[in-house]
Amino acid sequence: MRLNDREFEHWKEGLTIQDVIDIMRFVYPRLVIKVNGKLIKKEEYSSFVLQENDDLKIYHLLAGG
Amino acid sequence: MDILKMKNSHKLLSEFIYEPKALYRGYTDKTLYINISDNTIKEKDVPQKMKEKFIGGKGYGLRYLWDAVSPTTKWNDPENEIVVAVGPVGGITQYAGTGKSLIVSISPLTDIPIDSNVGGYFGPFLKFSGWDALEVQGKAEKDVIIVIDGNKGIVRIEEAPLEDVDAHLLGEQLTEMYAENEADKRNISVITAGTAAENTNIGVLNFTFYDVRRKVSRLKQAGRGGIGTVFRNKRIKGIVCKFKGVKGDLNHPYDQSIINKTGIKYHKEIAQNDHLQNNMRKIGTANIIEIMDEYDLLPVHNFQYGKHPDTYKIKSTVFIEKYCTQNMPDGCWYGCSMSCAKAVDNFKLKTGPYKGQNVCVDGPEYENAAGLGANCGIFDPEVILELNFYCDTYGIDTISYGTLTAFVMECYERGIINKDITEGLELNFGNAEASLELIHQMSRGEGFGKIAGMGIHKMKKLFVEKYGADKDFLYDIACEQKGLEYSEYLCKESLAQQGGYGLTNKGPQHDEAWLIFMDMVNNQIPTFEDKAEALHYYPMFRTWFGLLGLCKLPWNDITPPNNSETDEPAKVPEHVNNYLDLYYGVTGNRIDNNEMIRQSERVYNFQRVFNIRMGKGLRINDATPYRSMGPVTKEEYESRQERYDKQLRELVGFNPEGKTIEEKIKTLRAYREDQYEKLTDAVYKRRGWTMNGVPTPEKLRDLGMDLPELLEVVEKHLN
CATH class of the missing domain: 1.10.599.10 (Aldehyde Ferredoxin Oxidoreductase Protein, subunit A, domain 3)
Structure with missing residues (x-):
């Protein structure tokens, strides 16, 4: 699985988007998440199971103060 | 304070009577020029060509500054100017964040033009008083104030010997002096600096707005680059602008309805989404203290590290739950629904000339907590608030102060400077007492505070030339460029x-x-x-x-809820369109x-x-x-x-x-x-x-x- 165009080293069977957020400690609240180009809504983060070949994008929307 | 005695001691140096020109589509096309060397006050027309190429605000400031100086002008030469300008959309009250002034001058830190933006009411009041920009040139012999009455059409330069210099006092004194009564105070805005602006190169300009709930003049800062130092070097104590009659259509815009429509849409967006996103109305920019720490981006110990185990002690919720007292959103110009301003009331000071007094502290912003706190290894919220207060009232930049203090702390810990050089200050990381004493020395113009107040660029040269510091190493760890101290983000891992x-x-x-x-x-x-x-x-x-x-x-x-579905979410396309609509609505120029x-x-x-x-x-x-x-x-x-x-x-x-x-x-x-x-x-x-x-x-x-x-x-x- 790839996260933001880099190899994701912690992939395992049953991994959800929320698991990735937790592993990466992505605590910033405004994230735009796409799997294979498809936008995923926040309410699906905990149930969306990622596959080994998925292309996951987690974009942080912050451009500074 | 005996306001009457202060006012009676004023000596009128010059007076200028004018007919305030109403704005038309965001502009008056008039600039107020003041020279405090010879007390000239005059009106200048803004040429059409300048308006087309420079638009307003910072553009106007840079154009006027270019014309005022030569390639050899230094920051403390009389020909250097301080230009205050707003811009055509500034002053509308239907959209968030529309009260910014842009200040331009030759910087004592960088020796090149600096621009700094600031909230507060002064800029919009200046526009409504008939001026797209204010140019101040020259140098007075004694302390002066400039007073602009935008309703009566009077500009005065007056000697002002008795008023205090520190901003929290002077802001109150001049507001009290020029307001007719309590209700009139909201119609006064004052620019001040502070005592440390006189003795350092990192002076700020404070712009006030009167808080009718707290009954106090709040302070917002044009922080970067030492413009407050230029202000005090010119012997300006304060600039007052008085304007009564703020309303939503004073820009006399081309199409008020498009401005209203865009504003209503935006206010709804804030009301429905802010608490789910950055919580700006509740916490302001401080919301990112703990986030920067999590991402290894919070500057710690002079930008050596990006996180610290004690960051939880200064995270945003600590300030909000324990110190900020307003319990309601708070903005620095009318109509700002983002309302990110925050304040701590009745904060009891533990050090300095105002020790024991209860004061109002504006902030903390993210940069205050990161610079005054983490970067110096200080994780005590009360020390951060105290330093925040003194930076503001003494008129110095919290960012430059934080970064240069972190620099001298690292120099001290590595033996590049010692107690003989610091005159007894033990400037170890985390020594809050030493940082507080350093800031008081800057106000008094004494001791090591005077050296530190020069800024990192001049300090590093001094440490090499006078104290034999290793130049290569010192230049590596000195977080300044062009003479300006770095702001508070660790960028080692981001080339961009x-x-x-x-x-x-x-x-x-x-x-x-x-x-x-x-x-x-x-x-x-x-x-x-x-x-x-x-x-x-x-x-x-x-x-x-x-x-x-x-x-x-x-x-x-x-950001709008559907922003993530756009092609370039980082640019926030809907908001860009809002700005184009506001520009069109005010100027008629699509x-x-x-x-x-x-x-x-x-x-x-x-x-x-x-x-x-x-x-x-x-x-x-x-x-x-x-x-x-x-x-x-x-x-x-x-x-x-x-x-x-x-x-x-x-x-x-x-x-x-x-x-x-x-x-x-x-x-x-x-x-x-x-x-x-x-x-x-x-x-x-x-x-x-x-x-x-x-x-x-x-x-x-x-x-x-x-x-x-x-x-x-x-x-x-x-x-």
């Missing part, structure tokens, strides 16, 4: 943000571009060309706020995104050429200290050893196995410095500059900025 700081006009302030997440975390701009495009678009886009009189925060500290960027490019390139004219602005001036690019010391390398070793293997093709830390640091450094040079090449190319950083005549022609005075400067640097 190294450029976001280094490839700027005024020095390393993040208001041109903040690309760390986009680059380091999102990996959205992997190539040099991608980074260069971002380092073209964002600085130009964000320059536009400063031309129009707008605050940047409402652009992207809230422009598209491309013209918006070109408006900024004209002013941005003008500023670059201005820098070159003043002796900076070339490639050599865009070099950055290695501390901002990578690990200088063994401890820094070891703190991220896994990451750095991996980079050596994967990016550099260097096997770190069996190598000393010193070898690894050297190899990584060669790689990272080369990356910065390649980034610089790409950015210069994208901006239409030579490889020495000079805007080409072709670029200037393309922008319609092939003015003879600009071509004369650039042509000297083309070979």
Whole structure:
């Protein structure tokens, strides 16, 4: 699985988007998440199971103060 | 305070009566010029050509400053000016963040033009009083105040010997003095500096707005670059603007309905989404303290590290739950629904001349907590609030103060300076008492405070020349560029943000571009060309706020719920369209995104050429200290050893196995410095500059900025 165009080293069977957020400690609240180009809504983060070949994008929307 | 006695001691030096001109589509096309050397006060017409090319705000400031100074003018020469200007959209009350003033002057820190933006009521009041801009030139013999009465059409210069200089007192005194009664205080705004602005190069201008709930004059700061130092050097104590009658259509816009419609849409967006996003109405910019720590971006111990185990002690909720007292949103101009201003009431000071007094502290902003706190190893919220208060009232920049104190603390810990040099101050990281004493020394103009107050650029030279410091090492750890101290983000792991700081006009302030997440975390701009495009678009886009009189925060500290479905969420396309609509609604001039960027490019390139004219602005001036690019010391390398070793293997093709830390640091450094040079090449190319950083005549022609005075400067640097 790839996260933001880099190899994701912690992939395992049953991994959800929320698991990735937790592993990466992505605590910033405004994230735009796409799997294979498809936008995923926040309410699906905990149930969306990622596959080994998925292309996951987690974009942080912050451009500074 | 005996206000009557103070007022009676004033001596009128000059008076100017004028007919206040109403705004038309955001402009009066009039500038107020004041020279305090000979007490001239006069009205100037804004030429149509200037309006077209420079738009307003920072554009006007830079144009006037260019005309006022010569290539040899220093910050403390009488011909240096302080220009205050707003911009055509500034002062509307239907959208968030529309009360910004842009201040321009030659900086005592950088010796080139500095621009700084600030909230508070002064700028809009100035516009409603009939002036698109205020130019102040000259130097008074004794302390003076300038008073603009925008209803009566009177401008006065008066000697003012008895008022205090510190901002929290002077703001109150002048507000009380010029208001007819309590209800009239909201119609007064004052510009002040403070006592430390007189003794350091890091002075700020405080702009007041009267808080009718608290019954106190609140302070917002034009912080960067030492403009408060210029202000006090000119012996200006304060500038008062009085205007009664603020209402929503004073800009006499082209189409009020489009402004109303755009504002209502935005206010709904804030009401429905802020609590789900950045919580600006509740916490303000401090919301990112703990987030920066989590992402290893919070500057700790002079930018050596990006996180600290004690950060939880100063996280945003600590300030909100324990100290901020308002319990309601709070803005610095009418109609701002983002309302990110925050204050702590009845804060009891523990040190300094106001020890024991209960005061109102504006803030803390993120930069205060990061700079005064974490970067100096101080994790006590009450110390941060006390330093925040004293920075404001003494009139010094919290960012420069935080960064330079972190620098002297590292110098002290490494034995570069000692107790003899600091005159007894034990400037170890975490020593809050020493930091507080240092700031009081700056106010009094005494001791090591006077040395530190020169700023890092001058201090590092002194430490090398007088105290025999290792120049190479010192220059590596001194987080300044062009003379300006770095603002409070760790950019070592983001090449794009190294450029976001280094490839700027005024020095390393993040208001041109903040690309760390986009680059380091999102990996959205992997190539040099991608980074260069971002380092073209964002600085130009964000320059536009400063031309129009707008605050940047409402652009992207809230986003529409469907923003993630757009092609470029980072640009927040709907909000960009809002701004184009506001510009159209006020001026009647319909422009598209491309013209918006070109408006900024004209002013941005003008500023670059201005820098070159003043002796900076070339490639050599865009070099950055290695501390901002990578690990200088063994401890820094070891703190991220896994990451750095991996980079050596994967990016550099260097096997770190069996190598000393010193070898690894050297190899990584060669790689990272080369990356910065390649980034610089790409950015210069994208901006239409030579490889020495000079805007080409072709670029200037393309922008319609092939003015003879600009071509004369650039042509000297083309070979």
